[in-house]
Amino acid sequence: MRRRILEAATELIARDGIGGLRYDQVAELAEVNKTSVYRNWPDRSALVADALTTFGADVAPLQDSGDIEADLVDFLEALAAATASTQGRALLTVVASAREDPELRAIVDEVFERRLSILEHRLKTAIERAELPPVESSFLAEMLAGPVQLFVTRGPRAFTRADAARVTNVVLAGIRATHGT
Amino acid sequence: MRRRILEAATELIARDGIGGLRYDQVAELAEVNKTSVYRNWPDRSALVADALTTFGADVAPLQDSGDIEADLVDFLEALAAATASTQGRALLTVVASAREDPELRAIVDEVFERRLSILEHRLKTAIERAELPPVESSFLAEMLAGPVQLFVTRGPRAFTRADAARVTNVVLAGIRATHGT
Incomplete structure (x- = not known):
């Protein structure tokens, strides 16, 4: 459920910016109760932070092959x-x-x-x-x-x-x- | 008034993304009636377009000095x-x-x-x-x-x-x- 909520939050931010991040919309898109979102992320900034960092897409791998x-x-x-x-x-x-x-x-x-x-x-x-x-x-x-x-x-x-x-x-x-x- | 409305819309988009562009907030920030916003921009996309293009900040000048x-x-x-x-x-x-x-x-x-x-x-x-x-x-x-x-x-x-x-x-x-x- 945690994953579904974060995916929904990410999707809304990508589509509308952080102004688009409303708890009721996150809950609707994730198909969970609004209280589930509030319980896990009482702080909106924490929800934004988790949405932006959890799936690791912010990090691209970089090898050291010597070349x-x-x-x-x-x-x-x-x-x-x-x-x-x-x-x-x-x-x-x-x-x-x-x-x-x-x-x-x-x-x-x-x-x-x-x-x-x-x-x-x-x-x-x-x-x-x-x-x-x-x-x-x-x-x-x-x-x-x-x-x-x-x-x-x-x-x-x-x-x-x-x-x-x-x-x-x-x-x-x-x-x-x-x-x- | 047109200018104040567009400045307010730009400010809200810059702050919150396009999800932050709500007519009531634009009106409040511009200190005009909500109907003034609706009357001039019945279409939301037109308001976004005008906000992004009117002040010309999207264009930086480029000379041809020969160098x-x-x-x-x-x-x-x-x-x-x-x-x-x-x-x-x-x-x-x-x-x-x-x-x-x-x-x-x-x-x-x-x-x-x-x-x-x-x-x-x-x-x-x-x-x-x-x-x-x-x-x-x-x-x-x-x-x-x-x-x-x-x-x-x-x-x-x-x-x-x-x-x-x-x-x-x-x-x-x-x-x-x-x-x-």
């Missing part, structure tokens, strides 16, 4: 799928609207930072191994993840592995050309 | 400001949630495409002048605008002119290194 280029292509492909998922879209609606709400901002920051910190960690390792020139890893992460996010939200076609390779190639070539090695 | 690098730095700086504005954030919440609503999708596509088509047009001119290698301009536009959008939604600091220059340099160097010239 930074191949690992980034895999990661960007997985990131595109995560971004296009119901939970990924729910996250994006909340990210855009969370500016004035400190509590919500903290939830979204945590999810977003977790996603990007996986990427940043892998980039740091590659820099240490001199596979990449020394560059601020948060900047590099934005250069890689930003185009994927824009591509997915813009539609109209799916983000492919070839797209992931193209983004990776351009960014790494650009970093190498502007920062030496 | 593609300088023009792109100016554009990305303006794009960051537009994205960080109330209307820019309202647009992002709707972009993420507009997948299942064809009418809303059409509105958002139009605004988004207008923004990117200005960029694409300028890139095409630069390609024709051989300032840039021949590359798909929509791909190049995503490589430039994507990092800006992610940076702004992620916060926590403002996107500066130095950031705009850094993104431009890396992308153009990467495109030149991978596509010849």
Whole structure:
């Protein structure tokens, strides 16, 4: 039941933003009593946080095969799928609207930072191994993840592995050309 | 009064997503009668469309000085400001949630495409002048605008002119290194 409620909440946030998250609608979509939602999540922010984080779509896996280029292509492909998922879209609606709400901002920051910190960690390792020139890893992460996010939200076609390779190639070539090695 | 209503609608969408756009709340925030909102926008989609497009924050200016690098730095700086504005954030919440609503999708596509088509047009001119290698301009536009959008939604600091220059340099160097010239 917990799962059904969280799926319903995620769906409503993805469709209408957090303004669409009303307990009666969550209960109706999950086909449970409204009291079940209130009992498990007396706090609305906790329900938002669980909806955005429970299914793990916020995290794309990132391997360390020793080949930074191949690992980034895999990661960007997985990131595109995560971004296009119901939970990924729910996250994006909340990210855009969370500016004035400190509590919500903290939830979204945590999810977003977790996603990007996986990427940043892998980039740091590659820099240490001199596979990449020394560059601020948060900047590099934005250069890689930003185009994927824009591509997915813009539609109209799916983000492919070839797209992931193209983004990776351009960014790494650009970093190498502007920062030496 | 029209302006006050649209500002209120934009504010509510930016804060809560389109689920937050209820006529009674728009009227309250704009300090007008609810009937004034209904009379001017009997159709909710038209209100959303006007809220997202009226103030022009969806369009960042892009000059043609003959120097593609300088023009792109100016554009990305303006794009960051537009994205960080109330209307820019309202647009992002709707972009993420507009997948299942064809009418809303059409509105958002139009605004988004207008923004990117200005960029694409300028890139095409630069390609024709051989300032840039021949590359798909929509791909190049995503490589430039994507990092800006992610940076702004992620916060926590403002996107500066130095950031705009850094993104431009890396992308153009990467495109030149991978596509010849």
